Amino acid sequence: MNTHSEHLDVIVIGGGAAGLSAALMLGRSRRRTLVVDSGLPRNRFTTHMHGVLGHEGIDPAELLRKGREELAAYDVGIRSGRVARLDESEEGVSVLLEDGERLAARIAIVATGVTDDLPDIPGLAERWGATVLHCPYCHGWEVRDRRIGVLTTSPLGMHQAQLIRQWSDDVVVFTAGLGQIEEADERRLLARGITLVPDPVVEVVGEGDQVTAVRTADGSTTEVGAIFTAGALRPHDGFLTHLGLERTDTPVGSFLAVDATGKTSSDRIWAVGNVSNPMANVPISMSAGTMAGSFVNATLVTDDFDRAASGTAPVDFWQERYAGSDRIWSGKVNTVLGDIAADLEPGTALDLGSGEGADVIWLAQHGWQATGIDISANAVSRGKEAARAAGLAEERARFVVSDLSDPAVLDRGYDLVTASFFHSPVELPRTAILRRAADLVNPGGHLLITSHAAAPPWADAAAHEHRFLDAKEELAELDLSEDAWDTVVLEHRHRAVTSPSGEPATLEDAVVLLRRLSS
Structure with a gap:
C-alpha cells in the first residue's frame, strides 16, 4: 500500500462544479489541496449547460x-x-483509494454527486440528457412548445407535471407512477389542458437521441417530442457511511446533513453539491463549493493559531527530547557535511542545531575551529561531554546554548556555516534563522544546508503535516542576493538507511551549498 508523502490541508473528493469551486477557493488561500476525481460528473450525458450566468x-x-x-x-x-x-x-482524515493508495489531510470536502437511477424502460436511458430530461430550468427552454411527456415515477411527479406546463401548452402526463391519483389532483391537471394517460409506459420510441413517441401497456402509442422524468437519486457516499454522520431524509432519499457552510456532523468533513443537496443545479453547486472552501480555510486558520498558542515552546520541546539517558542520534557526522567539508580549506565553522555534537566533533578532528549552537542545554551538555571524550580542547570544539533566532551571541564570522536537517516539529522561525546565519559567513566562506526533501518512506503521512522543501525551494526561501552569493551545489542526494522495522530504505536529501562573494 502506498502512502502520500505530503500531509495535505484539504482533500476534495469529486471534481465536478462543486468540488472544483471549493478547490479554487482553497488554492487561492494557499492551502495544500488535492482533488480526487473519478471523471464521471452527473451532467456528462448532456452537451449544453443552462442557467449559469x-x-x-x-x-x-x-x-x-x-x-x-x-x-x-x-x-x-x-x-x-x-x-x-x-x-x-487523529490529525484529520485518511482517504483510501480503490487502487490502494492512502492519502491524509486535515479536512475532506465530499463533492461526489449522485446517480440518477432511471426506470428500466427500453429506450429511456439511451436518450437521457438529450430529449429525456429531469430539470425544466436546465432544459425546458430548449424543448419549449413541443408536445412534452411527463413520465411520473412517484407521487412527486405531480409537482413536475404542473411545472412543465409553463414551457408548453401541450403536455401529456403518464400518471401510473403517481399511484392512486386523487380526484382533486386530476381536476387540477385537466384544468390547464394537460392530457392524462393512466397506463404504464413500456417503451420509449425514437431515432438516435430524439424521442418520438411513448408506448404504454395497453399497446397504444402517444407521440411526444421530449420527456421529463425523475430517476431515483443515489448519492455517492458509500465510502463514508460507516462513520454514522447525521443525515436528512428528503422526499427523494436520504442525504448527508450539512449546515449553511456545508459542514457535516464531523468537524473534519464537509459535503457540497448533489451529494448533500439533491436539488442543487450547477450554479447552486458552485456557490456551495465556494462557501465550503472559504469556511474550510477559516477553520484551518483558527486551528493554526490554536496550535501555535497552545503548543510546546521550542526550548521546552528540545530540552525534553534530550532529557533521557539514551543518545538520540548516531554519533556519526552527517554524510553530506562530511563529503563537502572534506574538500574545503579548514577554518572557522558554525553548526546550527548541533544537538549531541557529532558534526562539531568531526569538523574539529579535521582541522576546523568548530562551534555548535543549540537551543537545548541538555543537547549542549552532551556535545561538550562527547568533545571531552574525544580529547578535543574547548577552543577547538565549542558549544553555545542559545535561542537559534538570535545569533548575536556569536562573536565572529565563520568560513563555514552548516545546518543539517534543521527541522522542528514545533513552531520555529527556520527561514529567519537561516537568513541570519548567512550573515555570519565570511567573504569567501560557505553556507551549507542539508535538509529532508520528503518524509521517510515508512512514515505515516498524517504525522507529517510539515511541507519539506526541495533544493530549489530552499534556495528561494533564503532570498539571498545573487550579487553576493555563488551557488556551488543545488541538488538532491539519496541515502541508504535502515527503517525502524529493520528493512532497507532510501532517504532523499536536498543539498544547498553557497559561497559568499562579498560582505
Whole structure:
C-alpha cells in the first residue's frame, strides 16, 4: 500500500462544479489541496449547460476543463481515482483509494454527486440528457412548445407535471407512477389542458437521441417530442457511511446533513453539491463549493493559531527530547557535511542545531575551529561531554546554548556555516534563522544546508503535516542576493538507511551549498 508523502490541508473528493469551486477557493488561500476525481460528473450525458450566468449554453465538460486549468495556477493537484473509504484520524482524515493508495489531510470536502437511477424502460436511458430530461430550468427552454411527456415515477411527479406546463401548452402526463391519483389532483391537471394517460409506459420510441413517441401497456402509442422524468437519486457516499454522520431524509432519499457552510456532523468533513443537496443545479453547486472552501480555510486558520498558542515552546520541546539517558542520534557526522567539508580549506565553522555534537566533533578532528549552537542545554551538555571524550580542547570544539533566532551571541564570522536537517516539529522561525546565519559567513566562506526533501518512506503521512522543501525551494526561501552569493551545489542526494522495522530504505536529501562573494 502506498502512502502520500505530503500531509495535505484539504482533500476534495469529486471534481465536478462543486468540488472544483471549493478547490479554487482553497488554492487561492494557499492551502495544500488535492482533488480526487473519478471523471464521471452527473451532467456528462448532456452537451449544453443552462442557467449559469456567463456560461449559458456551453458544454459542461468545457466548464470543468477551464476549471482545472484555473486550479493549476494555484498549485492545486488533481488526481484521477475513486475513493474506497474515508476515515477520521487523529490529525484529520485518511482517504483510501480503490487502487490502494492512502492519502491524509486535515479536512475532506465530499463533492461526489449522485446517480440518477432511471426506470428500466427500453429506450429511456439511451436518450437521457438529450430529449429525456429531469430539470425544466436546465432544459425546458430548449424543448419549449413541443408536445412534452411527463413520465411520473412517484407521487412527486405531480409537482413536475404542473411545472412543465409553463414551457408548453401541450403536455401529456403518464400518471401510473403517481399511484392512486386523487380526484382533486386530476381536476387540477385537466384544468390547464394537460392530457392524462393512466397506463404504464413500456417503451420509449425514437431515432438516435430524439424521442418520438411513448408506448404504454395497453399497446397504444402517444407521440411526444421530449420527456421529463425523475430517476431515483443515489448519492455517492458509500465510502463514508460507516462513520454514522447525521443525515436528512428528503422526499427523494436520504442525504448527508450539512449546515449553511456545508459542514457535516464531523468537524473534519464537509459535503457540497448533489451529494448533500439533491436539488442543487450547477450554479447552486458552485456557490456551495465556494462557501465550503472559504469556511474550510477559516477553520484551518483558527486551528493554526490554536496550535501555535497552545503548543510546546521550542526550548521546552528540545530540552525534553534530550532529557533521557539514551543518545538520540548516531554519533556519526552527517554524510553530506562530511563529503563537502572534506574538500574545503579548514577554518572557522558554525553548526546550527548541533544537538549531541557529532558534526562539531568531526569538523574539529579535521582541522576546523568548530562551534555548535543549540537551543537545548541538555543537547549542549552532551556535545561538550562527547568533545571531552574525544580529547578535543574547548577552543577547538565549542558549544553555545542559545535561542537559534538570535545569533548575536556569536562573536565572529565563520568560513563555514552548516545546518543539517534543521527541522522542528514545533513552531520555529527556520527561514529567519537561516537568513541570519548567512550573515555570519565570511567573504569567501560557505553556507551549507542539508535538509529532508520528503518524509521517510515508512512514515505515516498524517504525522507529517510539515511541507519539506526541495533544493530549489530552499534556495528561494533564503532570498539571498545573487550579487553576493555563488551557488556551488543545488541538488538532491539519496541515502541508504535502515527503517525502524529493520528493512532497507532510501532517504532523499536536498543539498544547498553557497559561497559568499562579498560582505
